[in-house]
Amino acid sequence: MVPTEGSMIRPISRGLTLRPAFIIWCILLPFIRLSSGAKTRHFKWEVEYMYWSPDCIENVVMGINGQFPGPTIRAKAGDTVVVELTNKLPTEGVVIHWHGIRQLGTPWADGTAFISQCAINSGETFHYRFKVDRAGTYFYHGHLGMQRSAGLYGSLIVDVAEGEKEPFHYDGEFNLLLSDWWHKSVHEQEVGLSSNPFRWIGEPQSFLINGRGQYNCSLAAQYSNTTSSQCTLRGNEQCAPQILHVSSNKTYRLRVASSTALASLNLAIGNHKMVVVEADGNYLQPFAVNDLDIYSGESYSVLITADQDPSKNYWLSIGVRGRLPATPLGLTILNYQPISASKFPTSPPPVTPRWDDYDHSKTFSKSIFALMGSPKPPTSYDRRITLLNTQNKIDGFTKWAINNVSLALPPTPYLGSIKYGLRNAFDQKSPPENFPDNYDVMRPPINPNSTTGNGVYMFGLNTTVDVILQNANALKDNVSEIHPWHLHGHDFWVLGYGEGKFSTKDEKKLNFKNPPLRNTAVIFPYGWTALRYVADNPGVWAFHCHIEPHLHMGMGVVFAEGVHLVKSIPNEALTCGLTAKFLDKNRG
Numbered sequence: 001m002v003p004t005e006g007s008m009i010r011p012i013s014r015g016l017t018l019r020p021a022f023i024i025w026c027i028l029l030p031f032i033r034l035s036s037g038a039k040t041r042h043f044k045w046e047v048e049y050m051y052w053s054p055d056c057i058e059n060v061v062m063g064i065n066g067q068f069p070g071p072t073i074r075a076k077a078g079d080t081v082v083v084e085l086t087n088k089l090p091t092e093g094v095v096i097h098w099h100g101i102r103q104l105g106t107p108w109a110d111g112t113a114f115i116s117q118c119a120i121n122s123g124e125t126f127h128y129r130f131k132v133d134r135a136g137t138y139f140y141h142g143h144l145g146m147q148r149s150a151g152l153y154g155s156l157i158v159d160v161a162e163g164e165k166e167p168f169h170y171d172g173e174f175n176l177l178l179s180d181w182w183h184k185s186v187h188e189q190e191v192g193l194s195s196n197p198f199r200w201i202g203e204p205q206s207f208l209i210n211g212r213g214q215y216n217c218s219l220a221a222q223y224s225n226t227t228s229s230q231c232t233l234r235g236n237e238q239c240a241p242q243i244l245h246v247s248s249n250k251t252y253r254l255r256v257a258s259s260t261a262l263a264s265l266n267l268a269i270g271n272h273k274m275v276v277v278e279a280d281g282n283y284l285q286p287f288a289v290n291d292l293d294i295y296s297g298e299s300y301s302v303l304i305t306a307d308q309d310p311s312k313n314y315w316l317s318i319g320v321r322g323r324l325p326a327t328p329l330g331l332t333i334l335n336y337q338p339i340s341a342s343k344f345p346t347s348p349p350p351v352t353p354r355w356d357d358y359d360h361s362k363t364f365s366k367s368i369f370a371l372m373g374s375p376k377p378p379t380s381y382d383r384r385i386t387l388l389n390t391q392n393k394i395d396g397f398t399k400w401a402i403n404n405v406s407l408a409l410p411p412t413p414y415l416g417s418i419k420y421g422l423r424n425a426f427d428q429k430s431p432p433e434n435f436p437d438n439y440d441v442m443r444p445p446i447n448p449n450s451t452t453g454n455g456v457y458m459f460g461l462n463t464t465v466d467v468i469l470q471n472a473n474a475l476k477d478n479v480s481e482i483h484p485w486h487l488h489g490h491d492f493w494v495l496g497y498g499e500g501k502f503s504t505k506d507e508k509k510l511n512f513k514n515p516p517l518r519n520t521a522v523i524f525p526y527g528w529t530a531l532r533y534v535a536d537n538p539g540v541w542a543f544h545c546h547i548e549p550h551l552h553m554g555m556g557v558v559f560a561e562g563v564h565l566v567k568s569i570p571n572e573a574l575t576c577g578l579t580a581k582f583l584d585k586n587r588g
């Protein structure tokens with residue numbers, strides 16, 4: 001039989017085009033792997049309570065594998081990080097959020113309890129597996145209740161991929177994870193916040209640098225008339241400061257991240273200028289400062305050059321911004337080798353700017369621009385929402401609300417319930433996009449009453465979203481506070497900051513030329529902050545004030561996009577609430 005042309009040609013030609021391509025692919029594959037150098041980095045962690053003395057006072061902290069802060073994860077851009085997390089807490093669940101990692105394609109690994117996954121129960125193990133796609137300074141922390149305040153945090157550093165270079169030079173680096181510490185347990189703090197009458201947590205007892213601070217003594221007592229005595233630390237105590245050892249004329253990269261529960265901080269090093277080069281994993285147009293403001297949820301890299309008198313040591317200090325300080329400076333020493341680290345600096349620690357000098361903070365925030373060549377925002381938006389931040393009352397309890405809705409998360413995590421269409425899992429009504437025109441942001445609310453809710457802002461996939469964060473007066477007259485807002489799953493462009501109520505005439509002031517990409521942005525008292533982002537990461541994403549007690553009191557919203565496109569969510573993320581029932585039914 002003479003085969004027809006078609007039946008002869010088609011298989012042969014397909015064979016000819018596919019086979020060489022396949023062979024070439026097989027030959028190249030090992031080299032492609034080799035050149036990218038991407039690795040999978042495995043970690044096996046156990047979260048547990050343990051005795052620890054973060055500020056020289058023994059307390060109970062949440063540790064990982066017996067360490068506080070938790071182990072530092074170090075990876076290269078393009079690597080996959082796998083953390084096998086076992087909950088060894090006797091009576092509570094746990095989750096870990098990888099702050100600043102966008103979880104592209106892995107929304108179930110974002111580590112937000114009741115949003116991306118079920119809490120990991122006592123004794124259970126959960127597998128976080130995600131790609132760290134971009135170099136930068138990040139951290140991780142608990143995202144259930146107030147577990148971050150309890151000490152559940154650590155650093156996550158992503159180096160540039162093999163063969164890539166940073167756009168700046170340095171000879172060495174230091175990693176500083178900043179936090180604040182209370183002597184009162186977080187359980188007691190939580191009870192106070194949820195009580196009527198309300199009991200505020202107050203200011204922290206200590207600031208910690210890499211989990212180390214001093215409460216009952218000061219490293220710099222001899223310079224001031226403080227009542228605390230001079231520390232006589234031998235160096236092996238859990239609270240002994242980590243000294244930054246430098247060599248004269250070398251340049252160092254300081255990676256600074258803030259995991260504080262409450263405090264906005266200012267960091268300065270005596271006599272040394274800092275050049276700011278990175279924020280939240282994005283390169284900046286370098287600029288020099290004498291001191292650096294850092295809000296909870298933010299990270300920066302700064303370059304310092306050891307160009308001062310090499311026969312001296314210098315203080316590095318952190319102090320509080322935006323709240324009347326009641327916490328001594330957090331301190332460590334920049335030590336010029338080879339002189340001894342125990343030689344005291346000749347001048348006192350740098351003084352933090354006055355706590356309510358907001359102009360100082362605004363000047364800093366407004367100096368932050370993206371490095372030339374960074375991605376630019378789309379020139380228009382598809383949807384704009386305005387989120388008014390107010391302090392409120394619900395049945396006599398003190399709360400925070402967004403457009404008069406105080407967030408109370410549902411027991412079934414959104415990711416599974418939206419994906420599987422479980423409509424009873426949360427409010428189906430979209431939350432308000434705005435607030436009444438006549439609301440006076442400069443005064444306490446006329447009607448402070450608010451309601452709880454758990455609705456979701458659903459955005460079309462790949463649409464451009466503008467968010468105007470609007471601050472207002474709190475419940476008390478003449479009080480408006482700083483709130484750093486953190487977005488999960490994305491970075492946003494910070495288009496601008498302004499005073500009072502945002503209006504269309506403010507539009508002209510927005511920066512579309514070189515706005516920085518960030519995952520956290522602050523709203524100043526009585527001000528607004530304008531953000532733009534592209535909803536291009538299928539999943540459900542928290543967007544909230546990064547002050548732990550404020551989120552606990554309802555200061556957050558939930559965003560979602562393209563959830564129908566989310567590939568199979570691992571069962572271990574769905575083992576609670578309505579998704580557990582759904583799984584059971586569909587298995588049977």
Ligand SMILES: O=C1O[C@H]([C@@H](O)CO)C(O)=C1O
Nearest residue numbers: 200391474475481549550553
């Ligand atoms: O949420 C808060 O509550 C207190 C105060 O407003 C009421 O005691 C405070 O300072 C907060 O930031």
